[in-house]
Amino acid sequence: MINNYIHGRLTQRSRHVNASSMGFRNKCPPKSCDTFVALPPATIDNLIIFGKNSDRPSDEVQEVVFFSAATYQPGDKVECTYLTIDQAEKTHAVVLSRPSWLWGAEMGSNEHGVCIGNEAVWGKEEQDSKEALLGMDLVRLGLERSETAEKAVDVLTNLLVKYGQGGNCMEDKVTFTYYNSFLIADRKEAWILETVGKYWAAEKVAEGVRNISNQFSITTKINKEHPDLRSYAKERGWWDGKTEFNFTTAYSYQDPSNELDNRYCAGLQLLNKHKGNIRVETMMEILRDKESGINMEGGFTTTGSMASILPMDTSLHCIHFLTATPYPERSVFKPFIFVQNMRQFLQTSSPSFGPDDPVKKTPRFQSKPDRRHVLYKKHEVAADYMGSKGTKGSKMLQGIKELEKKQLETAEDILQNGIPDTTKVVHIFPDCVAEEIAIYGV
Numbered sequence: 001m002i003n004n005y006i007h008g009r010l011t012q013r014s015r016h017v018n019a020s021s022m023g024f025r026n027k028c029p030p031k032s033c034d035t036f037v038a039l040p041p042a043t044i045d046n047l048i049i050f051g052k053n054s055d056r057p058s059d060e061v062q063e064v065v066f067f068s069a070a071t072y073q074p075g076d077k078v079e080c081t082y083l084t085i086d087q088a089e090k091t092h093a094v095v096l097s098r099p100s101w102l103w104g105a106e107m108g109s110n111e112h113g114v115c116i117g118n119e120a121v122w123g124k125e126e127q128d129s130k131e132a133l134l135g136m137d138l139v140r141l142g143l144e145r146s147e148t149a150e151k152a153v154d155v156l157t158n159l160l161v162k163y164g165q166g167g168n169c170m171e172d173k174v175t176f177t178y179y180n181s182f183l184i185a186d187r188k189e190a191w192i193l194e195t196v197g198k199y200w201a202a203e204k205v206a207e208g209v210r211n212i213s214n215q216f217s218i219t220t221k222i223n224k225e226h227p228d229l230r231s232y233a234k235e236r237g238w239w240d241g242k243t244e245f246n247f248t249t250a251y252s253y254q255d256p257s258n259e260l261d262n263r264y265c266a267g268l269q270l271l272n273k274h275k276g277n278i279r280v281e282t283m284m285e286i287l288r289d290k291e292s293g294i295n296m297e298g299g300f301t302t303t304g305s306m307a308s309i310l311p312m313d314t315s316l317h318c319i320h321f322l323t324a325t326p327y328p329e330r331s332v333f334k335p336f337i338f339v340q341n342m343r344q345f346l347q348t349s350s351p352s353f354g355p356d357d358p359v360k361k362t363p364r365f366q367s368k369p370d371r372r373h374v375l376y377k378k379h380e381v382a383a384d385y386m387g388s389k390g391t392k393g394s395k396m397l398q399g400i401k402e403l404e405k406k407q408l409e410t411a412e413d414i415l416q417n418g419i420p421d422t423t424k425v426v427h428i429f430p431d432c433v434a435e436e437i438a439i440y441g442v
Contacts, residue, residue, distance in 0.1 A: 032056070032300045034267050035107070035117035035183040036211045036286060037190045038278040040312070042271070045415070048310040050185045051283035052117035053294060053302045053328065054106035056099060057170060061371040062304035063100045064324040064348040064429075066336075067144075069093040069111065080104065080141075081359070082131035082167045085159075091144035095336050097304045097322050100350035100371040101171040101359050104136030107306045110143040111338040113187045113318040114152055115308050119212050120169070120178035123196035123251045124238060127177045132164035135180030142184065149186040153193050153202050153224060156182065161198050161226075173365050183212050187310050187318070194218050194247065199226045201247040209271035209278070213264035216248040266292035280321065281408060283307040288329045301326050307333055309411065317419060319411045324348040324433070325379040330386045332400045334432040335407050337414070339422040347374040347433045375433055382440035399439035407432055 032055035039048050054062060069092050076087040081102040092112060096105035107117040118135045133141075138156050146152035170176045181194040190205040194216050202224040222245075226232075233239040233250040248254055270286045271278070287305045288295050296302045305328040308320040321333035350371040358367045372380070385393035386400075410428070419425055 032214060032296065033106075033117075033119045034211060034213050034263060034287075034294050035119060036209070036267060036271060036283060037183055037185045037205065038209045038271060038275075038283070039190065039205065039207050041207065042209045042275045043278045045279075046312045047279070048185055048187060048190070048312065049278055049280055049283050050115040050117075050183075050190075050306075050308040050310060051287055052107045052183075052306050053287050053296070054097065054117075054304040054306075055296045055300050056106070056303045057172075058297075058299060058301040058303070058326075060171065060303055061100045061350055061373065061376055062097055062106070062324065062326070063350045063371075063373055063376075064095065064097050064304075064322045064345060066095050066342055066344055067091075067093065068342065080137040081134050083133055083137075083163060085133075085163055088145045092147070093338060093342070094140065094143045095320060095322070095338075096140060096143070097306055097324065098136065098140075099171070099303075100373070101357075102134065102136055104134055104138070104140040105143070106136055106139065106304060108139065108143050109308055109318065109320050110146070112147045113310050114143060114146050114149055115185045115310065115320075116142050116152060117183050117306070119181045119183075120214055121181045121194065121196075121216055121252075122178055123216065124236070124253060125179075125197045125199070125251070127179065128164075128166050129168070129175045129177050130164075130166050131168075132166035133159060134167055134169060135165060135178070135182075136169075138165070138180065139182070142182075149184040149189060149191050150204075152184045153191050156193060157200050157202075157224075157226070160195060160200060164198060165195065168365070171359065171365055171368060173363075181212050181216065183210070185308075185310060187312050187314060191223075192218055196251045199229050199232060199251070201225045201229060209268070209275060211264065211267040211271060213262070213267060215254055215262070215264055216252045217264065218247045219249070220244055220246050222247060263293055267294060270294075280307050280309050280319075280411070284321070284328070284333055290329070295328055297327065302328055305331065305333065309415070311415065315418075316415060319414065321407075321411075322429075324373070324375055325383075327383050327387075330383050330397065330400075331379070332404050332432065332436050333407070334429050334436070335411055336429040337419070337425050339419070339426050341423075341426055345430050345433070347430060347437065348376075349373055350376075375437060378437050378440045396439055400436060403432065403435055403439065
């Protein structure tokens with residue numbers, strides 16, 4: 001990923017990414033972000049398990065934030081990262097893990113148990129650096145406006161056609177753009193949505209395991225698509241109109257013969273290794289896997305992680321675990337449950353700079369303010385200790401392992417016995433954050 005990061009900085013002297021640079025990216029594919037889902041019979045206890053690592057520039061702060069459900073008046077607008085668009089009549093409550101400089105999110109869930117994670121992808125269609133909706137904006141919009149995974153596919157694709165996708169995806173003077181793929185899950189099923197410009201294809205996943213990485217993965221099984229997806233591919237000479245239509249073959253430069261040893265395959269192998277016995281602990285283990293490269297450290301680093309339990313039994317609560325810190329092997333997956341009377345998380349929310357934020361000024365990104373939240377600052381120091389072999393770091397590492405184990409036991413009890421009194425869990429996430437910070441003070 002470091003090579004790709006450097007390549008991105010060098011090749012973005014031009015405001016547009018041309019076909020030759022896209023070709024380079026497919027020969028040297030980016031190594032960042034992986035999103036996973038496991039459904040029965042690959043899981044236990046009739047659960048759907050979702051997970052994602054967000055791999056971003058190593059100096060970028062990722063925050064975890066909560067927004068309540070809200071209603072709006074006709075004509076109201078919402079200011080996304082770069083665009084102001086029409087607001088929905090109603091938005092659902094959401095928990096988001098996001099780069100702290102933008103409006104959208106890398107991953108998150110809503111009160112209905114819909115989870116979304118996105119990945120950067122590059123295809124044959126040229127990127128446009130014109131500011132539009134970021135893929136991360138689409139993640140948040142999909143969560144705020146959808147009660148099911150399939151509804152989220154419709155919401156995202158309608159927004160994609162109406163507003164387009166584009167704009168700088170990093171907090172940097174140098175422009176770095178990409179298209180997006182999404183893995184969307186709920187209590188019933190999952191969907192893969194892959195996009196190139198305004199064109200898109202979607203695949204329904206009803207059982208088993210599925211993952212996405214920084215490459216296209218939809219081939220001939222397409223359950224929904226842009227109405228002009230095939231005709232446009234034929235017009236561009238990417239499909240002859242006679243052979244079976246394959247989305248990846250038509251819209252990307254990927255060579256299937258060279259894709260037996262990459263992150264997508266490594267992730268699928270890890271899912272298949274545990275198939276039939278996948279639980280949320282399994283997903284956390286996969287997200288922490290260093291050998292596969294899924295857990296990244298370097299120029300691009302795993303800056304935030306998320307794993308979710310989505311019971312197919314709707315009488316049970318969904319439970320989401322988020323780190324709000326980099327290095328998942330040195331972080332705590334902290335539980336969050338949607339209940340009444342939730343409040344914003346002070347310890348994992350980055351400072352706000354309002355209209356003075358360099359992201360909002362033109363030209364953008366002329367400086368970088370300190371966006372570190374309280375937990376990030378504490379973890380930043382502790383992570384160095386935990387990465388060493390010293391006594392202090394070992395004590396911290398043991399402490400956070402015990403804390404996470406306790407949270408997993410609480411989650412199991414909730415799944416087995418429910419939540420008779422929701423006031424007992426309304427602060428479960430910030431309380432766990434406070435315990436984690438206390439461990440770093442040893």
